Amino acid sequence: MASVAVIGGTGMNQWPGLVVQKQLLVETPYGAPSAPLLLGKVYGIQAIFLARHGEGHRIPPHGINYRANMWALKQAGVSAVVAIAAVGAIAPWLPPGAVAVPTDVIDYTYGREHTYSDGEHAELKHVEFTEPYSERVRRELLHGALEARVDIAESGVMGVTQGPRLESTAEIKRLKRDGCDMVGMTGMPEASLARELGLDYAGLAVSVNWAAGLGSGDIHGEIHQSIEAGMAKVRAILERALPALRARDEVMDS
Structure with missing residues (x-):
């Protein structure tokens, strides 16, 4: 079974190059994940792909069943997760x-089922979240970018908003004052749920537009123009990083 998984979002609802061997329909105590887990071969290794927004990119950020998604990956034997997210640049x-590997996060979302410690399915658990992202996975992503000769931002704070609407100019000013370098809609509670499950989780954030009030053109037009260039960089990084992550897991399991 694959120990490495990629969660794809806007711009990567499918994984070009993944030869699908099996669709895993995983049942969880929290309902169904966004889509079947796709187990397949890519870059010479087995990996799992999960479309965060579902087949056809139909589930909005606030409607994603994050608990089911992360539980399904854990149940399928995954230990390392790379989450792809399109973000607005602050x-x-x-x-x-451009592409970044975030180092920290601020959660502005509300109303999402954000923990397994809900008093019904699991006992109370206060997870340590000082460093939200796995340094092991971050290191392999950065090394993969170096090998692929892709310029990459090695740090950054991700602000996660509710969506699906984009932010106002005043909201972006607030995020900037708070210390956010980028803004997305899906990074939480994904990261904290991964921590609760003991998954090594890190992200590749693809800048697809200047956040509200910081650019001069049409935001949606900017997204369409830049998203494929950013995702091409992501694929180049994954091609180098995922085999290294898989090899590391094999060594740890031996």
Whole structure:
């Protein structure tokens, strides 16, 4: 079984190059995941792909069953997760088309089922979240970017908003004051649920537009222009990073 999984979002609802061997229909105590887990071969290894927004990109950020998604990956034997997310750029060093590996997160979402410690399915558990992302996975992603000769931002704070609407100019000013470098809609509670389950989780954030009030053009037009260039960089990084993650897991299991 694959120990490495990729969660794809906007711009990567499918994984080009993945030769699907099996669709895993996983039942969880929290309902169904967004889509069947696709087990397949890519870059010479077995990996699992999960379309975060479902087949056909139909589930909005606030409607995603994050608990079922992460539980399904854990149940399928996954130990390392790379989450792909399209983000709006707040920091000037993250122009559209650039890629970052976030180091921290601020959660602005509300009403999402954000924990397994709900008093019904699991006992109370206060997980440590000082560093939200797995340093092991981050390190392999950065090394993969180096090998692929892809310029990458090695850090950054991700602000996660509710969606599906984009933010107002005033909201982006607030996020900037709070220390956010980028803004997305799906990074939480994904990261904290992964931590509760003991999954090594990190992200690749693809800048697809300047956040509200920071650019000069049409935001949706900017997204369409930059998303494929950013996702091409993501695929190049994954091609180098995932085999290294898989090899590391095999060593740890031996």
